[in-house]
Amino acid sequence: NIIGSFSNDTLIGDSGANNIDGSNGDDTLKGGGGDDVLDGGDHSSQGDTVDYSDATGVVTVNLAGNTGSSTDQGSDTLNNIENIVGSNQGDTLTGSTVNNTIEAGTGNDTIHATDGSDTLDGGGDTDTADYNSSHFNSSGTGITVILNGASNGSVVHGSDTDTLKNIENVIGTSNADSMTGDNANNTLTGLAGNDILKAGLGTDTLDGGDDTDTADYSGHANSGITVVLNGSGVGTVNDGTYTDTLRNIENITATDGVDTISGDNEDNVINAGAQNDTINSSGGTDTIDGGSGSDTINYTANASGLTVTLAGSSDGSVAKGGNTDTVRNIENIIGTSGIDTMTGDGSNNSFEGNGNNDTFFGSAGNDTLDGGADTDTVNYSTISGGVTATLVDVGDGSATKTTGTDILKGIENITGTSDQDTLIGNSSNNNLQGGAGDDTLRGGDGDDTLNGGAEGSSGDTVDYSQDSGSVTVSLLSNFATDGNGDTDTLIGIENIIGSDNATGDTLQGDNSANTIDGGAGGDNILGGAGDDTINGGTGNDTINGNQGNDTINGDAGDDVIHGGFGNDTLDGGANTDTLDMVGNVTGPSDTPDDITVDLSATPDAQGYITVNKSYGGGANTGTDRIKGFENVTTDHGDDTLIGDNANNVLTSGQGADTLRGNNGADTLNGGTGNDTLEGGAGADTLNGGDDNDTADYTNDSNGVTVNLQTNSATDGGGSTDTLSSIENVLGSNNAVTGDTLTAHSTIANVLNGQGGNDTLTGYAADQLIGGA
Structure with missing residues (x-):
């Protein structure tokens, strides 16, 4: 037995059952072999220490329980001990409610922390600080660990x-703990509570335990990580050098590098x-x-379709089956094989639809919209300013809007x-x-x-100008x-x-006010009941304005233009054009109308x-310009047709018509x-x-020679x-x-010489009439 002094003593027993009392001072007690009783007595500032560094077996010490043992030195009773020095084996060391200093030594040691501000030094090898005790768990407050x-x-x-040194692993409490690892291979175990586990460098194991736990890699360098969560199974985090193991982790805080995260x-x-x-969502x-x-x-891992609404840094949403994700600061979405509906925000979004019939709602920004397989739709109804969109079969189509230009695939x-929009399809069966x-x-x-939808002031246009x-x-x-x-279906087109x-x-055309441009070629254009604007374009066109007050321009080419009912404005344009007045009478019961x-x-x-x-015996009167x-060309009625200096062709139909060519080499058909x-x-x-027709030379200033036998x-x-x-x-x-006038030899003619000899x-x- 040994009783120490009032100073800082080091007291060492032998192989027997020793009783060692340190008395006053900060004493160090080594029991040696045997079942010893070690009492530190009163201490000064540092406390009394039980030292098992000479033990060759595994040491177990519980200061709160006043016990210590070694597999090679027996079982000791410990009183008034504050500090522990362990062996070089895998010890289990537990402090008390006072401020303990525990040095575990080498070996894979476990130190059970208790109340007080302790110093825990794991020494060499892989050591664990364990805070899973009723004292900590009942406090309602988690621990904050920094290794x-x-x-x-x-x-x-x-x-x-507590102060920790040479600790690689930590077991937390049942409360919400925060643990930060170091450059060693750490194992951080959160147990219950919503824990935050921050991995350092090294190959770490992060186990969140129960509740909702987070693996936090925000302190890592910006090299980026690849994360695969797997519930209670084994998930992984790889940073290119180390691979961490994740268990029971629900949440991830990634790095400022390029990360890939699979939920x-x-x-x-x-x-x-x-x-x-x-982020690969599940x-x-x-x-x-x-x-x-x-x-x-x-x-893509989701089987059902999505409904996506992005909202920049505010809360957007993704409805997927029975669940709805909240998304922030997401620019791009890769969809499912189901029917997806995606709405962008003001960023430069990229949407990929994958299979099925997807719909993308365009928004501000320069977006890339890829429908993938099946029949996909881009909808710009939620933006303003008009859009010019072009679909292509190979490569990238485009949509130009006031807020950017989209790529369409x-x-x-x-x-x-x-x-006002311009929408251009491709070789698919498009719905525009x-x-x-x-x-x-x-x-x-x-x-x-x-x-075309609801028309504006000028109406909606279907454009075939690029058809070959x-x-x-x-x-x-x-x-x-x-x-x-191919056959197109037209709705709401003017x-x-x-x-x-x-x-x-x-x-x-139809019954509305149409604008019809024929383009090149000899077109056949028929207006409707509205006030139409018709441009024939180049080529020899045949144009009928039908009803309404129409404006018709034949443009280049030898055109035939019929204004129809209404007050029409008709311009033949270049080349040789025909004004067609045929159809002035709507039916045989009408009185013929005289046209001049x-x-x-x-x-x-x-x-x-x-x-x-x-038209129609005066029922529908019109005036053309x-x-x-x-x-x-006319038909019914006693018409008067007068040419100009051009080479005119004047053709009348039924009725007693008067045709006058004026200058030029004219053709008059009665x-x-x-x-x-x-x-x-x-x-x-x-x-x-047909009938009885007259060649009239009354206005010829010189005498004429007419021979009806030679028809000249x-x-x-x-x-x-x-x-x-x-x-x-x-x-x-x-x-x-x-004049010299000669009749036909077999036809009854009337020759009227009028003035002159x-x-x-x-x-x-x-019948020969000499005239004056």
Whole structure:
């Protein structure tokens, strides 16, 4: 037995059962072999220490229980001991409620912490500080652990702070603990409570235990990590050098590098940090914050479709089956094989639809929208300012909007804005929806649905200008057949742009006010009941305005233009154009309407002359303004057609018509009825047609020679007219030379010399009138 002094003693027993009393002072007691009783007595500042460093067996010490033992030295009773020095084996050391200093030595030791501000030194090898005790668990407050290798780390618990050295592993409490590892291979075990485990360098094991726990890698260098969560199974975190093991971790706080994080079926909270991160979402109701950079959530592991609404740094949402994720600072989404609906925000978003029929709602920013397989739609109805969108078969399509330009891939359908849009399809069966505003829709190949939506001030336009073949478009029947034989369905379309095919298009309006552009080629264009604007374009077009007050421009080419009902404005344009007045009478019961067209009349300031017309026996009266016409055609009524200085073709139908060519080499066709044809100056062709027709040379200033047997006439100016189906002749009033008029030998003619000394030659049944 030994009793120490009042100083700091070192007392060492032998192999027997010793009783060692340190008395006063900070004493160190070594029991040696045997079952010893070691009493530190009163201490000064550092406390009394039991020292098992000489033991060769495993040491177990519990200061709170006043026991200590070694497998090679027996079992000791410990009183008034504050500090422990362990052996070089794997010891289990437990302090008391006072401030303990525990040095474990080498070996894989476990130090059970207790109350007080303790110093725990694991020594060599892999050592564990264990805070899982009723004292800590019942406090309701977790611990805060910071490991620091051989330097001073710390554990804050309540009002006390422990100092840790050479501790690699920590077992926490059942409360919400925060543990930070160091550069060693740490094992941090959170137990119950919502714990935060911060891995350092090294190959660590982070076990959150029960409740909702977080692995925090925000303190790592910016090299990025790859995380795979696996619930209670083994998950991993790889930083390119080390691979950590995760168990019972629900949440991840990643680095400021480029991270890839795969969640599990728990309700994960993932904070990705800076840089361009990728989060692979699985089941559960997750909260995902991408942080700065352009971040992506990949939902390909989800079987059902998504409804995505991004909201920048505010809370957006992703509904996936029965769960809904909360997302912040997410720019990009990779969808599922189901039907996905994705709505972007003001960032530069990238959406990938994968399979099935997906819908993307465009927003501000320069977005990339990839529909993947099946039939996918981009919808711009939620933005303003109009959009110009072009789909392509190979490569990237585009959509230009006021807030940026989108890249479109694998998109078949487009819905435009409420403003003026231009939507262009590809070879798929596109569905182009213009929405409100004056939209232009171009379907391309395929059986397309082109829906203009609510029209603006000018109406919606279907555009076939890029078709290589002729097209047939009927707004009245709501269909179009393109040059490849595809059939489009037209809805809410007011205007047409035809193709440039040389064969020409067949274009028909409806009851609204249409604008129809024929393009190149010889087009056949029929307006509807509205006030239409029709441009024939180049080529020899046939245009009928039908009803309404139409504006028709033939443009280049030899056009035939019929205004139809209403007060029309008609411009033949370049080349040789025909004003078609056929159809002035709507039915046989109507009284014929007399039409007068004088191409030589004095035009107004815009170059137009006025033609009064009446349709249906005066029931539908109209007045046309015309210019740029060389030829005129009428049918019923006693019409008067007068040419100008051009080479006119004037053709009348039924009725007693008067045709006057004026200057130029004119062709006058009388049709049925007793017509009067006056060629005027130039070598004219006069065809009287049926019935009893008259060639009129009254206004010739010189004498004329007319021979109905040879069907020719030479006027005083030396020009020779060609006559056909002429029964009667009116000579000139020239008083000097007079006329020479010769009747046909077998047809009863009327020859009227009028003024001058004329020579009239008749045959049987002819009537010869000398005139004045």
